[in-house]
Amino acid sequence: MNQMTSVERTVDSKNIKIAANNVQVHYGDTHAIKDVNVEIEDKTVTAFIGPSGCGKSTFLRCLNRMNDTIDICRVQGDILLDGEDIYDKRVDPVQLRAKVGMVFQKPNPFPKSIYDNVAYGPRIHGLAKNKAELDEIVEKSLRRGAIWDEVKDRLDAPGTGLSGGQQQRLCIARAVATEPEVLLMDEPCSALDPIATAQVEELIDDLRARYSVVIVTHSMQQAARVSQKTAFFHLGNLVEFGETGQIFTNPVDPRTESYITGRIG
């Protein structure tokens, strides 16, 4: 888990999962995202890095139309998921969000039992025919969230009673339970201690086998540790996008270099 391994890490697949073309986002009068083009590959971890307020979280929230819940936010441009425009009128944002799951900055388990937290998505989308199937989905998701062994004896306990790191892994399990194709993570480790962060990072690396993962992070080390591709945002612009190893060792744009060497941030 250091910079050198990520240089050598190979990318398994070249399938483009999400393609964004000329995306512009306005918050009221503020032009938050300027003309962003990016291609996110399947079964890859893509990291968005950049200083605070550079628009990386905003762009992430465009990918599952979470910005729709903010009244003053306007999105222009095309975002294609498997070649289909997700901002097309025929696309139901609710269905889209089941396909593009999201994990938030602060762990946000529902005030329900651990079991009900994970079963929430499958119940809403009718993924299980009966209780046995639901049990199976819950167990599978908790295993994928790497938290099954810690909670299997207390599935009825409230999810809010877990520790911070456990809560975040529960939230990841919850997001995985709806069988998404893409997982968006908005600074998933910023509220966690180093040990919990290491556990979540390990989990993210495991998740790459099944999903396309997009992670926004403040920590350049984290981006270097977990991602194969990195996008550097600055003041609403996508400055540079490429292989993680290349971005961290041999950036093309001087702004990227300034940021990763700590001169701007």
Place this chain on the structure above:
Amino acid sequence: MALSWLLLILLALAVIGYFTGRSRALASAGGNARELHSLPSYYGYNVAFTALVPALGVLIIWLLVQPMIIDNAISGLIPDNAIAEGSDRGLVMSEVRRVADGLNGAVAAGTMTEAQAQNANADIDTLTAALKDAGQVLTQDITQPILMAAQKYRSMTSSGSVAMQVVVLALALLGAAFAYVRTNKEFRARNVVEQGVLALLLLAASIAILTTVGIVLSMFFETLNFFQLHSWKDFFFGSTWAPNFRGGSELSILPLLWGTLYISVIALLVAVPIGLFAAVYLSEYASTVTRSVAKPLLEILAGIPTIVYGLFALLTVGPALVSLFGNGGALGLGWMASSNAVLTAGLVMGIMLIPFVSSLSDDIINAVPQSIRDGSLGLGATKSETVRQVVLPAALPGIVGAILLAASRAIGETMIVVMAAGAIAKFSGNPFEAMTTITTRIVSQLTGDTDFASPETLVAFALGLTLFIITLGLNIFALYIVRKYREQYE
């Protein structure tokens, strides 16, 4: 010297104390405020408060105690034979006070000299005439003992108030001098002032609590009196409410409790769904503009006096219900005889409770963190699924609290039921009949001529205490529910 002058002098002393204390502190530090332990103004406040607070405290206690002592002393002076048939000592004492006031008034108006007012051998007829000329109100003829007592009363009051002024002023001066002497740059004025503020806050809190205790105790003793006159078995377990001022009444709370609960349940059946749905709409769906208009409008309902709701019930809702369910009504059912009915009162009370439920629930729903809404939406839940399965369960403890609070109000509500529920105490499940409630009966037992020695009047206190215990129980239950289901977001 009038009381207001005394207060003004005290205030002036405090102000002077403030400035002298402040300047003495500064002088002790050689004019350099940074040498002082506290800011200069704290030294000033210390002197002002030490002068003011004990003096004011003694003033208040004196004002409360002096009339009691004088009354006791004077009523001992009135011989038993001076009390007329059919009267009692209290009535004579109030006549004494009236005469004393009359003499004061006459002296103040200049129609009588001080010597005349104090003349114990004055001719009573002339005196009465003089008082009446001076425009003083006398309800009965002055007798010699009353005049004597009144004159004694006057002299005791005036010497008492002179003593009070002397004591209070001396205390204020002593306090100011004490604090002034203590003032120097080492003195921790800031800590002392903060202790004083703490004591003030504590005093305010204990006044509120002690008042509650006082209310409960006063009701409790009257209730004990009631149970000495009337069997507690009949009160709690009887089945009939039939007060009869000639004696032999049956005074059972159960029919009244039934009416109270029945009307409250109907009110809650109206208020809870409407209030809750309104709250969900306002907090989750309404745009900021709609919300900023609709919420205050809804809260106007809470500001309408309940008597106006009573009129609304009496003039609008009752007749409307009769025209629907009454004889020859639109539905042709003939169920409802008069507009005074459980349903009328319940409906209108429900309308009254809507803003309580909606406003409190709205605040509670807004307090649910946005992060768990995002979590639910991010999983592909629709807005209504999010509200139903995540937001409302998270807000449930608070909503239950709001509903129980509304229930407490419904049970204690008086004006609407007085005007719209009728006055018949009975057990019946028919919402179109008139029934009565505990609060209505308390009003009717205590209005008009009351005799505080008869169980028919005292029963009001027993009813009031029971009502208090019921609402207290309800509030404790609400707290228990809220604690049991409380979920921590953090």
